[in-house]
Amino acid sequence: MNEENKVNINWFPGHMAKAQRKLKESLGNVDVVIELLDARIPLSSRNPDIDKILSNKPRIIVLNKSDLSDEKISLNWKKYFEKMGQDCILFSIKDSKSTNMFMNKVIHKMNFKLKNWESKGAVGQKLRLMIVGIPNVGKSSFINRICKNSKAKVENRPGVTRSNQWFTCGDKIQILDTPGVLWPKFQDNTTALDLAFTGAIKDQILDVEDLSVRFIEKIRSRYMNNLCERFKLDKSKIENLSSFEILEYIGRKRGALISGAEVDITRISNIVLEEFRSGKLGKITLEIPYDKQGE
Numbered sequence: 001m002n003e004e005n006k007v008n009i010n011w012f013p014g015h016m017a018k019a020q021r022k023l024k025e026s027l028g029n030v031d032v033v034i035e036l037l038d039a040r041i042p043l044s045s046r047n048p049d050i051d052k053i054l055s056n057k058p059r060i061i062v063l064n065k066s067d068l069s070d071e072k073i074s075l076n077w078k079k080y081f082e083k084m085g086q087d088c089i090l091f092s093i094k095d096s097k098s099t100n101m102f103m104n105k106v107i108h109k110m111n112f113k114l115k116n117w118e119s120k121g122a123v124g125q126k127l128r129l130m131i132v133g134i135p136n137v138g139k140s141s142f143i144n145r146i147c148k149n150s151k152a153k154v155e156n157r158p159g160v161t162r163s164n165q166w167f168t169c170g171d172k173i174q175i176l177d178t179p180g181v182l183w184p185k186f187q188d189n190t191t192a193l194d195l196a197f198t199g200a201i202k203d204q205i206l207d208v209e210d211l212s213v214r215f216i217e218k219i220r221s222r223y224m225n226n227l228c229e230r231f232k233l234d235k236s237k238i239e240n241l242s243s244f245e246i247l248e249y250i251g252r253k254r255g256a257l258i259s260g261a262e263v264d265i266t267r268i269s270n271i272v273l274e275e276f277r278s279g280k281l282g283k284i285t286l287e288i289p290y291d292k293q294g295e
């Protein structure tokens, strides 16, 4: 890759280093780890050190926000992880069936432990789950969905949960919410950009104009129809435009203008990213299995 295309995104503030240390300390107090990944970017949202950090602790991979992802590709991702010997489910806080599916998975996976406790007469012993994942992937929302009475703080920005907190789900399960953690150095450009597109990194440290042009560049071949439908673009007109020109075209269509005919690039960049993140652009997956490009 040449210098021009390099992105300079790195994000590992002190509180994340602390959260990562805490996560390791808490491992001894839990029975199973729930690794929450973003269904739109399963590998980019996966901590590359996770196997080392979690060691042999039982684990369930949850592909969250699956209501925002391309369903067929998500099913392929599920198979991909299962082939690697990992338990994996698709989840969405918007889907009422997700909770039961998850609970069944946990009980099935941890049945050996529950039986063991039962045989020792340890009645009332609860399974302890810990949820881990990148910022803004939906860890606290997940807990609120599966534990009906819990009210973990949720906001649509990274860095909301600041410390570990236990919640109780019925009479069988306790679950530990943890702050989102990224890792000190992203493996490649693709990972850094995927994390930025989906909102795992604070927009304040990013150049949103550059980001939205790169986003259009990334999705324009597979999801051109989504762009055309949402922003009412003429498909035959955009095929020969650069991604920046497409952004300008979207700006004109949306009336995001500064004065006269000049497009307000910052405003339209924020709109494009927000509409992707909230699903208004449709179901879009940014990574397909076996498609991780080396940089």
Ligand SMILES: Nc1nc2c(ncn2[C@@H]2O[C@H](COP(=O)(O)OP(=O)(O)OP(=O)(O)O)[C@@H](O)[C@H]2O)c(=O)[nH]1
Residues within 6 Å of the ligand: 064, 065, 066, 067, 068, 091, 092, 093, 094, 133, 134, 135, 136, 137, 138, 139, 140, 141, 142, 153, 154, 155, 156, 157, 158, 159, 160, 161, 162, 178, 179, 180, 181, 279
């Ligand atoms: N569409 C959709 N949105 C979701 C889903 N899960 C979470 N969200 C949204 O994602 C945003 C972040 O959710 P949080 O639960 O605060 O994420 P978190 O992982 O706890 O974030 P930190 O505490 O900052 O690490 C919120 O706007 C949620 O409504 C989901 O399954 N589908």
Ligand SMILES: [Mg+2]
Residues within 6 Å of the ligand: 139, 140, 141, 153, 154, 160, 161, 178, 179, 180
């Ligand atoms: Mg949280």
